[in-house]
Amino acid sequence: MPPQTMSAKTDATIGVNGTAKSTSNQAPPPMALPANLKSDLLNKLSLKSFKLKTKQQELLLRVSILFLVYVLAFITRLFSVLRYESMIHEFDPYFNYRTTLFLTEKGFYEFWNWFDYESWYPLGRIVGGTLYPGLMVTAALIYWGLRFLRFAVHIREVCVLTAPFFASNTTLVAYFFGKEIWDSSAGLVAAALIAICPGYISRSVAGSYDNEGVAIFALLLTFYLFVKAVNTGSLTWSLASAFGYFYMVSAWGGYVFIINLIPLYVLVLLITGRYSVRLYIAYNCMYVLGMLLAMQIRFVGFQHVQSGEHMAAMGVFFLMQVFYFLDWVKYLLSDKRLFETFLRITVTTTVGLAAVALGVGTASGYISPWTGRFYSLLDPTYAKDHIPIIASVSEHQPTAWSSFMFDFHILLFLFPAGLYFCFKRLTDATIFIVMYGLTSMYFAGVMVRLILVATPAVCLISAIAVSATVKNLAQLLRTKSKVTQGGSSKAASGSKASSKALLDQSQPFQRNGAIALLLGVFYLLSKYATHCTWVTSEAYSSPSIVLAARGAHGNKVIFDDYREAYFWLQQNTPTDAKVMSWWDYGYQITAMANRTVIVDNNTWNNTHIATVGRAMSSYEDEAYEIMRELDVGYVLVVFGGVTGYSSDDINKFLWMVRIGGGVFPVIKEPDYLVNGEYRVDKGAAPKMLNCLMYKLCYYRFGELMTEYGKPPGFDRARGVEIGNKDIKLEHLEEAFTTSNWIVRIYKVKPPNNRW
């Protein structure tokens, strides 16, 4: 449409500017000079606004929406920084922070070859070969970049804000991915949805310096580049997806999801008859180059050719070669029946050879079977019976409906609708997003932690549903209009409805209905935004190392006991002292207290953890022997009886028993239970009342009044009065108890002198 009529039309509707323009050409008004200047300014603005063509207006709208979404994704993750301070949260991020600190201080080669003797006391840990370096290298590069520009930032600030920064980048990738799958308006909705989705925020809030913050960005980037490669068949995009895969392998152990989903997708395309040369180029380049690059990470090593979890990718790779070969033979042969016979022979031989190769590989042990972590995803009951360490982690529990609702809200309704739209318009790209959505939703159902991996797929598919529905409704509003309006496809068409001439009797009803439905869509999306902000603020912004509670008068009470205890350890113990605690606190102790620990969150050695578990659940004499063997100087326990904190060591005690009992049959779980029930009061089992953990947690607790109207020694976390109040320690002495009794540190006394 020519700009001239456009400008005339816009001029008529912008009433203020029009009248301002008309008055400026006549005699100046009795007002002073500033009014004239003001009208000139308005002139300039209005002239500017209608010199833009429709395409430019659309581009401006899209860029501004993306910019706002980018900023929104960053600032919604800053609740805990504003409420408490800029600190690292939880447990795992402390290890990541410590390694990043080491990297920035000592350089890349020291980091790559680092042997850490401060954890897993007598054994040590080969850090360079047992971590995923992507996160640390990324943060270090950002830090060095900012330092180069002479911004004097501390590495801790960079670490705290890495995750929100990459979350913002993920929204951009989601926009491009949505554009690739459906169209650009679906991309915009996807970017907006993923910016505030609680499923993603839970692991990428500021301070949560963990692998997933960067890995989800790498995951979505790899998928986007691969789908783009399949759509275009270009070598550049395939190689780019291989590099994206390399970044993902360096960032997170969840790369196994990519290396299994992409072959599964290729297989589905082959079955549905969508084989093409584009697919051949994309998959081959990505697999070969990606595999070679992945072998550069020491932790991954040769797993791509040796581990059972990666065999699917290799199998599909060879299958693709067979397909290409058959295609070529079909082109050469002119006889159809001859080709069919040839096809039958080839397929039978190939399948036979593959089965023989797989069998020989597995039987000889060259191809290792699926590891417990990933096997428990396929068979969820496996971990409960066989591997208690995996089953004990709270994030690995299966998902209930309320966790889904909490993390997704409206997207749970939009997901099946989006799947319907994808099935209506099946292309290579929509088949991919459907497969990604379905597999990730299944895994999210098996393990709560994996809701994170499902979030991008759910957001993209829901965006398709929203975009398609809004387009349909907006179509209704525009059906009989003579003058086509430019502008975006969003719900702005309601305002234009009033200026239309009505041609049909059913038109007003349809139009009003469409307006009402659009308002309904807007209402639902605004409720989604409210829900997401509430969940982020209340549930996902707690640093876990600082606890908060409501006092008696509704004021906020902060418990900073953990950091108090670690600081005490750092200041008051010899530098080579070894600290024994349950593995949850290992990373924090090494990072903040800078002392050697016996076991930490890496949990790579089950026997060592079982030794500690055995020590915690034995009587004091046996435990003392184990502690002398391990050279332990201090023991640290976490106790929530005074504050009512429920994630303390007494509540985790049964896991210590189970893990210890898994390796040392001396420890039997029924010894600690009464009629199958776990109790700490007078009716508790005698072994429970005298084990080391009980004594260390409840030492001197029997004299304490914790609540009005209750006897002394009332455990507020369990809600009972403890059974054994008169506790005497023979081989340990109390070194430090924090102000709210949450962390208690005991010193191991040297053995008695011989008489």
Add this chain to the structure above:
Amino acid sequence: MAPKSSDSQQSLLQSEPTNGSIDPAFHLIRILPYSFLRAPRLRLKLPSLSLPSPMTVFSLVLLTYFMVVSGIVYDVIVEPPGIGSTQDPVTGTVRPIVFMSGRVNGQYIIEGLSSGFMFVLGGVGIILLDLALDKNRAKSVKVSYASAGVSSIVLAYVMSMLFIRIKIPAYLR
């Protein structure tokens, strides 16, 4: 790989010597038992596998989605009771509790299934809305689809909000 009926198989047997099959297994079988045995007349037909239509697959997918979102994996592993119960301390009667309270990641079987049903109902409502806007249907059908769709969405949203408010009393406060 088209299925072969018995007639074409026989004709193939007769015409093969003239064409020269490249299948080694076929030649082996031709020599070993069937040089002195007569090949049987079979009326076997290999079942022809055809891909199901997209909408069939979609309905299967919807069923799977319903099961996953209802927390079926949680039900299988943790084995919660179908419905919880509490005993009234004064009268001693046993009252049922539908929603497991106290934590976000816990459920009874029935509460999971009913919530999952509400989610699927909401999804189906949006699908009905899209079907209602299809041009090639009668007007009355379109209107009924549209009204069914809108009422499904409204019902599903209201019920889901109600469920989550019962389960987590501190929701949105």
